[in-house]
Amino acid sequence: MTVNHNSDKPNAQREIMNDSAGNIREEQLDRDSVNLPVMVRGLTKRYGSVTAVDHISFAIEPGSTVALLGGNGAGKTTTIAMLLGLITPSAGEVRVFGADMSRNRYDVAQRLNFQSPYVDLPARLTVKQNLTVYAGLYGVANAAERIAYVAEHLQIKTLLNRLTGKLSAGQKTRVGLAKALLNAPELLLLDEPTASLDPDTADWIRRKLKDYAQSRNATLLLASHNMAEVERLADRVILLQAGRIIEDGPPKALVASYGRETLEDVFLDLVRGKAKRATAETTPDPLRNGP
Amino acid sequence: MSAPRAMSGVEPVLRAPSGISASLRRIFALVRRYVYLLRGSGVRLIELLYWPFLQMLTWGFLQTYLAQTTNPYVQSAGVLIGSVLLWDILFRSKIGFSTTFIEEMWSRNLGNLLTSPLRPYELVAALSLWSIIRLAVSMVPVAVAAFFIFDFNLLSLGMALAAFFWVLVLTSWALGLVAAGVILRYGLGAEELAWSLAFLLLPICCVYYPVSVLPEWLQPVALALPPTHVFEGMRSILLDHSFDPAQLWWALALNAVYLVAGYATFSWFLSRARANGTLLQLGE
Numbered sequence: 013m014t015v016n017h018n019s020d021k022p023n024a025q026r027e028i029m030n031d032s033a034g035n036i037r038e039e040q041l042d043r044d045s046v047n048l049p050v051m052v053r054g055l056t057k058r059y060g061s062v063t064a065v066d067h068i069s070f071a072i073e074p075g076s077t078v079a080l081l082g083g084n085g086a087g088k089t090t091t092i093a094m095l096l097g098l099i100t101p102s103a104g105e106v107r108v109f110g111a112d113m114s115r116n117r118y119d120v121a122q123r124l125n126f127q128s129p130y131v132d133l134p135a136r137l138t139v140k141q142n143l144t145v146y147a148g149l150y151g152v153a154n155a156a157e158r159i160a161y162v163a164e165h166l167q168i169k170t171l172l173n174r175l176t177g178k179l180s181a182g183q184k185t186r187v188g189l190a191k192a193l194l195n196a197p198e199l200l201l202l203d204e205p206t207a208s209l210d211p212d213t214a215d216w217i218r219r220k221l222k223d224y225a226q227s228r229n230a231t232l233l234l235a236s237h238n239m240a241e242v243e244r245l246a247d248r249v250i251l252l253q254a255g256r257i258i259e260d261g262p263p264k265a266l267v268a269s270y271g272r273e274t275l276e277d278v279f280l281d282l283v284r285g286k287a288k289r290a291t292a293e294t295t296p297d298p299l300r301n302g303p
Numbered sequence: 304m305s306a307p308r309a310m311s312g313v314e315p316v317l318r319a320p321s322g323i324s325a326s327l328r329r330i331f332a333l334v335r336r337y338v339y340l341l342r343g344s345g346v347r348l349i350e351l352l353y354w355p356f357l358q359m360l361t362w363g364f365l366q367t368y369l370a371q372t373t374n375p376y377v378q379s380a381g382v383l384i385g386s387v388l389l390w391d392i393l394f395r396s397k398i399g400f401s402t403t404f405i406e407e408m409w410s411r412n413l414g415n416l417l418t419s420p421l422r423p424y425e426l427v428a429a430l431s432l433w434s435i436i437r438l439a440v441s442m443v444p445v446a447v448a449a450f451f452i453f454d455f456n457l458l459s460l461g462m463a464l465a466a467f468f469w470v471l472v473l474t475s476w477a478l479g480l481v482a483a484g485v486i487l488r489y490g491l492g493a494e495e496l497a498w499s500l501a502f503l504l505l506p507i508c509c510v511y512y513p514v515s516v517l518p519e520w521l522q523p524v525a526l527a528l529p530p531t532h533v534f535e536g537m538r539s540i541l542l543d544h545s546f547d548p549a550q551l552w553w554a555l556a557l558n559a560v561y562l563v564a565g566y567a568t569f570s571w572f573l574s575r576a577r578a579n580g581t582l583l584q585l586g587e
Contacts, residue, residue: 059580093583096418100577121420122320130583131414134336134406141339148332149419151318151325161313191415196315 046110049074049199049231050095055104057090057255064090066255067104072248074198077225077232079242081275082252083283088235089130091252092203095233096126108199122151125192128203132184135177139168139187142176143194150195162190166220182213189217193224200224202234206241218244239276249275251282258282320420326428329421333429334436337403341440351441355391359445362387363453381455383511385537388446388457390510393471393530394501395441399434400479401486401497408491414583423573427566430483431476438472460540466551467533473558474529475501480565484572490581509534529554529561 050072057065065087072078080088093099094106097117106113111120133142140159147155163169166186171179176187185206192200205221206214222245225232236242242249243263251259251266259266259282263275270278319325341347366383407413416426446457457464482497507521508530514522525531532554540546576582 057580064580089583090580093580098414098417098577098582099580100574118320118420118422121418122317126418128414128583130411132411133415134340134410134412136343136410137336137339138343141336145332145336145339146415146419147315148335149329149416149421150315151320151328151420153316153318154313157313158315165312194315195317 047074048072048107049109050078050233051105051107052091052095053105055091055094055106056102057087057094057099058102064255065094065101068252068255068257069104070250070257070260072231072233074231075225075229076248077222077234077246078248078250079246080233080235080252081237081239081242081249081279083237085254086237086252087255088237088252089128089203090255092126092128092201092233092235095201096124122195123197124199124201125150125195125197126201126203127185127188127192127205129207130203133176133187133191135175137176138173139163139176139179139190140172142187143172143190146191147194152194158194159190162193166190166193181208182210185209185213185217189220196228197230198228199231199233202232204236204238205234206236206238214241221245239274239279243275251279253283325420326422326425329425330429330432333416333421333426334433337406337429337433338436340406341437348440351395351437352444355388355395355441355445356448358387358391359384359449360452363449363455367453381453381459382538382541384449384453384455385457385460385541386510386534388442388449389467389471389533389537390505391445392438392442392468393475393504396434396438396472396475397478397482397501398498399437400430400476401482401500403430403433403437404479404483405486405491405494405497408486417582423570424566427480427569430479434475434479435472460537463536463540463546463551466555467536470529470533470551470554470558473555473562474504477558477561477565478504480562480569484569487569487576488572488579488581504528504530507531513538527557529557 048071050070052071053069055065055068056063064085068087068091080091082088090099094101095108095113097113100114108117109120109123111117133139133146137145143159143162144155147159152158159172160169163172166189168183168186168190171183171187176184179187189205192202200221202221206217209217218241221232221234224230232245234242234245247262249259249261249263249266250257259278261269266278267273267275270281272278272281318328341351362383366381369383407416417423449455449457460467478500482500485496486493507517507525508528509517509525510530514525514531514535517525532550536546536550
């Protein structure tokens with residue numbers, strides 16, 4: 013089934029629901045959305061005359077790792093921020109575990125967590141103090157044990173009594189990840205999780221994330237412009253350009269469908285307008301959750 | 304780095320996310336963050352005491368000098384020191400609320416807080432509770448020092464002192480909410496507002512002189528401000544040894560209105576910040 017992910021028509025989302033195949037009805041989708049970690053319909057964000065995110069729709073199945081891929085200003089961070097409730101959409105709907113994030117985000121806030129280079133943990137608190145505060149905010153009853161465990165797992169045990177502001181970029185990333193894993197979130201949102209890290213540390217973080225997702229059947233949604241990272245981690249890629257979804261599918265399928273060697277080649281072709289499919293349509297129905 | 308191991312082991316035991324106990328838990332978790340901050344910085348602790356102490360000394364010595372004159376107003380024990388101490392309750396509580404909020408922006412932590420289960424009203428409650436704790440840390444030693452240095456006992460205001468305290472603190476929270484909202488919306492460029500907003504009240508709420516000194520047209524404005532009733536009440540106790548409790552009820556009623564307006568302003572600016580996407584851009 014081919015779906016137009018972006019449309020200027022106001023009833024674009026309804027079109028998606030009532031596709032010709034008729035496989036997904038809106039009522040069914042609403043029912044299913046309770047179980048879906050993420051469901052986005054007709055999501056739009058405008059800042060004055062600038063449209064940062066333009067009528068995008070997609071859904072994410074439990075246990076999958078999905079990457080929002082795109083260049084600077086493609087709308088990745090804005091999309092993640094709307095999923096978190098940090099930015100209010102201009103139009104459209106965001107549901108996380110069935111909860112409308114603009115109205116009922118506190119119903120599900122304990123089931124998700126996030127990490128981003130755009131936010132920090134307080135620099136003047138020690139790592140342990142920061143993790144203790146966030147364990148309290150997320151309602152972790154066995155905070156001391158959980159912090160000790162996460163610290164050991166992420167190899168930050170020796171950093172626990174150091175000031176967070178004195179840590180290196182790699183150490184800060186691991187501490188940020190520790191904060192994001194304290195409540196063992198079912199949905200983990202990551203914005204550029206390995207930005208500014210050396211290749212070794214970045215690789216280590218990726219393995220940790222993959223390990224976490226697999227061992228807990230957790231859902232990961234990451235925004236990145238690191239193609240290698242996306243190929244390594246994601247089982248589905250949503251390619252954004254100028255706020256619109258231009259491709260959506262498994263990384264290997266995308267590479268194959270464009271007859272290219274790597275995802276980076278596909279990305280460069282697409283953003284430069286040189287892309288030409290070598291095979292038939294691979295874009296999945298965004299509301300049928302991709303692969 | 305060594306190879307990662309499977310992420311199984313100590314599972315988090317998650318408490319129910321809603322209800323009063325959950326709210327209190329989150330409020331105290333955030334207050335704990337501020338306690339950590341203060342505990343870890345001797346400079347902050349000294350700063351908390353430094354300015355109120357300096358104010359008290361300056362006005363205390365002025366009062367001592369003026370007491371040698373024949374004016375009965377300034378001869379009366381502790382009117383100026385009392386004014387200074389009560390004004391500092393309002394000012395320090397307001398500063399405690401606002402700067403603690405700004406601290407979250409300086410540290411770029413607001414995004415983490417606002418995506419956690421912490422509700423905005425819990426954030427406000429934590430800031431309010433912390434402003435009282437800060438106030439106790441800064442004002443109790445200064446009030447004790449005023450007693451030993453100038454023989455002024457703040458407790459001589461009697462039971463009215465408790466009421467004065469709450470009127471001033473509630474006003475400071477209302478001001479703090481407005482300042483926090485504006486900073487949230489316009490970023491740290493509006494930080495100056497956190498410091499200067501309380502000073503706007505200084506000439507109008509008659510800290511050091513009676514309301515009758517103001518021009519007639521300004522007097523209703525002054526009486527619409529809850530702190531005015533506190534300073535009038537304090538002078539009435541110290542100079543005339545009498546006090547009209549109706550003034551306090553009036554001040555508390557005014558405070559209720561200002562607090563509701565303050566929270567509505569904060570909520571509105573927060574929703575504007577979410578709409579304008581500024582929450583992710585806040586920071587130093």
